Amino acid sequence: MVLVYFGLMLLLSALAYYLGRGQASSLPRPLAALPTYHGARLALFAFFPMLGLFILWEAIVPRLLMSRAISSLPTDLQPADALSLSARTRELLAVVNGTPSADISETVRAAGQALASNLSMAGMILLVLGLAVAGAGVFWAKSQITQQLRARHTVEGTVNWLLIACSAIAILTTLGIVMSVVFETFQFFTKVSPVDFLFGTKWSPQTAIREDQVGSSGAFGFIPLFIGTLVVMIVAMCVAAPIGLFSAIYMAEYATPRVRAFAKPVLEILAGIPTVVYGFFAALTVAPLVRDIGRAAGFDVSSESALAAGIVMGVMITPFISSLADDVINAVPQAMRDGSYAMGATKSETVKKVVLPAALPGIVAAIMLAISKAIGETMIVVMAAGLAANLTLNPLNSVTTITVQIATMLVGDQEFDSAKTLSAFALGFVLFIFTLGLNIIALHIAKKYKEQYD
Amino acid sequence: MSAQTATKVETATAVPRILGERAPKVTARNVDIYYGEKHAIKSLSVDIPDRAVSAFIGPSGCGKSTFLRSINRMNDTIPSCRVTGDIKVDNKDIYARDLDVVHLRARVGMVFQKPNPFPKSIYENVAYGPRIHGTASGKADMDDIVERSLRRASLWDEVKDRLNSPGTGLSGGQQQRLCIARAIAVNPEVILMDEPCSALDPIATARIEELIDELKQNYCIVIVTHSMQQAARVSQLTAFFHLGILVEVGDTDDIFTKPKDKRTQDYITGRFG
Numbered sequence: 203m204v205l206v207y208f209g210l211m212l213l214l215s216a217l218a219y220y221l222g223r224g225q226a227s228s229l230p231r232p233l234a235a236l237p238t239y240h241g242a243r244l245a246l247f248a249f250f251p252m253l254g255l256f257i258l259w260e261a262i263v264p265r266l267l268m269s270r271a272i273s274s275l276p277t278d279l280q281p282a283d284a285l286s287l288s289a290r291t292r293e294l295l296a297v298v299n300g301t302p303s304a305d306i307s308e309t310v311r312a313a314g315q316a317l318a319s320n321l322s323m324a325g326m327i328l329l330v331l332g333l334a335v336a337g338a339g340v341f342w343a344k345s346q347i348t349q350q351l352r353a354r355h356t357v358e359g360t361v362n363w364l365l366i367a368c369s370a371i372a373i374l375t376t377l378g379i380v381m382s383v384v385f386e387t388f389q390f391f392t393k394v395s396p397v398d399f400l401f402g403t404k405w406s407p408q409t410a411i412r413e414d415q416v417g418s419s420g421a422f423g424f425i426p427l428f429i430g431t432l433v434v435m436i437v438a439m440c441v442a443a444p445i446g447l448f449s450a451i452y453m454a455e456y457a458t459p460r461v462r463a464f465a466k467p468v469l470e471i472l473a474g475i476p477t478v479v480y481g482f483f484a485a486l487t488v489a490p491l492v493r494d495i496g497r498a499a500g501f502d503v504s505s506e507s508a509l510a511a512g513i514v515m516g517v518m519i520t521p522f523i524s525s526l527a528d529d530v531i532n533a534v535p536q537a538m539r540d541g542s543y544a545m546g547a548t549k550s551e552t553v554k555k556v557v558l559p560a561a562l563p564g565i566v567a568a569i570m571l572a573i574s575k576a577i578g579e580t581m582i583v584v585m586a587a588g589l590a591a592n593l594t595l596n597p598l599n600s601v602t603t604i605t606v607q608i609a610t611m612l613v614g615d616q617e618f619d620s621a622k623t624l625s626a627f628a629l630g631f632v633l634f635i636f637t638l639g640l641n642i643i644a645l646h647i648a649k650k651y652k653e654q655y656d
Numbered sequence: 657m658s659a660q661t662a663t664k665v666e667t668a669t670a671v672p673r674i675l676g677e678r679a680p681k682v683t684a685r686n687v688d689i690y691y692g693e694k695h696a697i698k699s700l701s702v703d704i705p706d707r708a709v710s711a712f713i714g715p716s717g718c719g720k721s722t723f724l725r726s727i728n729r730m731n732d733t734i735p736s737c738r739v740t741g742d743i744k745v746d747n748k749d750i751y752a753r754d755l756d757v758v759h760l761r762a763r764v765g766m767v768f769q770k771p772n773p774f775p776k777s778i779y780e781n782v783a784y785g786p787r788i789h790g791t792a793s794g795k796a797d798m799d800d801i802v803e804r805s806l807r808r809a810s811l812w813d814e815v816k817d818r819l820n821s822p823g824t825g826l827s828g829g830q831q832q833r834l835c836i837a838r839a840i841a842v843n844p845e846v847i848l849m850d851e852p853c854s855a856l857d858p859i860a861t862a863r864i865e866e867l868i869d870e871l872k873q874n875y876c877i878v879i880v881t882h883s884m885q886q887a888a889r890v891s892q893l894t895a896f897f898h899l900g901i902l903v904e905v906g907d908t909d910d911i912f913t914k915p916k917d918k919r920t921q922d923y924i925t926g927r928f929g
Contacts, residue, residue, distance in 0.1 A: 458735070537772035541835070544730060544768075545785040545842055546761035555784070560775050 203325035207332060211252045214333075218244040218340045225347050235354035243353040246360055247343035251335040259328050267324060268294065271317040276309060383634065386627035393621040394422045399628060401425065405591035405602075407611065407622045422625050424632065426593040430508065430601030431577055434587060437512025437597050438519060438576045443569055445516070446523025453524070454531035455553050466528075473521040477581040484514035484586035501598055506588035509597040515582050519572045526571070530564030531557060563647050570644030574637040580605040604629050672907045674892045678705035681846060681876035682727055687741035689722050691734070696722045698900045700741075704893070706845075706876045709868060711887035711908065713880075714897035715923065720880045723897070724848050727878065728764035729757050745846065762789055765839035769851040771831035773823035773838070778815050781823040781834055782806060785842035801841055809837035810867055829860025836867065847871065849879040853886065865890050884924055888912050896920045 222244030226237035233240075271294055272281065281287035290310070296302045297314025298321060347353075391399070402423020449469065453462055489510035496503030503509075534557050542552040558565070580603075588600030589610060611626035680703035689697035697719045704710045712720035722731070729750060731737040743750050750760050762785070773781050782802045783792075792798035802819070806812040811833040815826070823834050832852055839847055849868070853861040868890050871877060881887050887894050888908060895905040896919070904917045915921045 535772070537768060537770060538774060540730065540733070540766075540768060541772040541774065541838075542784070543733060544728065544761055544766035545788065545838065546758045547784075547788050548758055551788050555788070556774050 390624035441516025450527035481585035511587035526568035681706035711891035765844035
């Protein structure tokens with residue numbers, strides 16, 4: 203029924219378009235709006251009334267019919283609480299869909315069948331009503347068509363509102379996510395004090411179900427996670443920043459067009475590898491390698507180390523930095539380079555003293571964005587850095603990060619009233635604030651120095 | 657040394673008088689320049705006098721900028737560009753295998769069509785060349801070079817109080833004079849100017865022209881221009897290019913009053929180009 207309704211809606215809109223265009227074409231020229239705009243305007247008057255009616259109808263009528271069907275049941279089958287209400291609703295819906303369970307009572311089955319016929323009747327009524335509103339809309343709008351009618355304004359205005367609606371959805375979704383994280387974070391802070399969370403040095407989120415269990419005192423000190431994140435991020439940036447930057451310089455300034463055409467896509471393939479693949483590469487190849495090399499050199503390296511996770515994360519971020527830095531370096535006007543060459547500067551002097559300083563704001567912004575990417579990255583660290591919340595600055599130890607803890611908190615069945623689960627939201631909130639801050643700084647730097655040579 | 661003897665420059669056979677007064681600084685013999693398949697300069701021979709201003713004129717795409725850029729080998733940055741024939745500065749082949757292009761560009765400076773100061777302070781813009789060539793022997797010496805260069809470019813009085821503000825903050829005409837100061841700072845012998853006034857208003861243009869006139873006492877200046885009045889005002893030697901060929905070269909007075917070639921005549925009277 204829904205499909206038929208929407209099919210008719212589109213069909214009527216198309217019809218209305220041709221009707222409006224045809225009528226406008228037969229008017230004496232000059233017209234205030236082109237015939238196509240008259241057609242589009244008429245189509246809007248068919249489309250939106252039908253769409254509006256559908257939304258309104260579906261929001262009210264099926265629910266109304268369901269509650270009527272439930273209240274029509276005999277007293278002993280009336281639901282007593284919310285749980286049995288939803289059970290009864292499910293039973294009735296199963297009958298409507300033709301898949302009732304065998305042990306369903308005859309009365310419920312009869313009520314369900316009555317509901318089914320009511321629903322299909324309602325569908326027919328909706329269809330007829332829909333045709334009526336569309337017809338009325340088109341009829342009225344058609345009667346308005348004159349030589350002076352500014353149909354273009356109506357259509358352009360509608361387009362404007364459609365675009366506003368789409369961006370509003372995007373913005374409201376973001377707001378909704380932020381609000382839900384904030385709300386759950388407040389829930390968490392009613393159980394654990396913010397001071398303990400932000401300044402505590404022990405992270406051990408297991409809370410006991412019974413009083414006498416081991417580990418009954420959960421500790422939610424955020425510092426070890428923060429330090430762990432920081433260590434992994436610093437290792438990653440030590441790998442990614444120089445390699446990414448230097449490869450960008452090579453691509454932009456030194457590579458011949460043929461090398462560039464080959465090497466740049468290859469470098470960018472790195473960016474296309476899913477992070478989970480990097481993760482098991484880190485856990486199965488790099489981490490043991492780092493451990494073996496470390497032990498051979500006489501260091502005590504754990505099997506899962508911040509160093510291994512950081513190295514692989516750095517490899518992952520390298521194409522990100524090199525691609526952004528390459529764009530920025532290419533955006534430095536050729537006139538700058540010519541000016542430098544004409545003074546007798548060599549290529550590396552030109553790069554070092556003219557191109558890089560001119561591109562520096564963009565490069566800094568690229569590195570900032572890379573850092574926020576490194577902080578938000580999860581899979582590699584889950585697999586390669588471990589879960590132990592050690593408070594250590596030594597990259598050879600296993601550490602855990604904010605994102606890893608969020609992932610482990612929320613994997614599997616969870617109850618949403620324990621501090622353990624809620625702590626994930628608090629961590630998410632802190633992470634969000636942190637990366638948001640970095641992104642704002644990065645954008646600010648990029649913007650501030652943008653007009654320098656325009 | 658007599659110019660254009662063993663060559664086939666089409667109509668310019670007489671030696672310009674200016675070359676009798678000034679020794680040639682740059683000499684070109686049978687120069688051909690290609691961009692890939694395109695033959696941009698065809699068998700060009702010319703002598704450019706020292707301590708004088710030589711102007712290259714001609715319609716767009718005639719190759720005058722191409723030839724100008726080949727005098728300090730700026731065409732090297734264009735991969736498809738190929739230069740054959742001899743171009744000599746002070747009788748030394750600048751396309752010789754053992755020539756260091758860095759040294760060449762220190763001796764043959766260039767000013768571009770659009771002012772292109774570096775996004776650095778005014779001071780650092782001028783100090784850039786001396787720094788990379790290591791010509792200054794300390795802070796005081798560098799200050800001296802910067803001041804001297806800015807004075808010669810008649811910019812000193814306007815910027816002496818804000819040497820540390822960015823060069824990009826100056827007006828277009830000031831920026832171009834800053835670029836000239838920057839070129840002078842490395843103490844070149846030849847200064848190439850590629851339409852240095854085309855992005856400037858008439859007042860700024862007049863100042864640059866005055867400056868060029870003063871600079872010619874010490875430097876060999878070559879200027880590409882689209883303005884025939886400019887060529888007539890500032891230059892002593894004028895070369896007219898058309899379709900990659902050096903049609904006519906001679907004393908500026910002669911070119912603008914009694915051109916020998918029909919094409920030159922048509923161009924300077926505004927019949928084409």
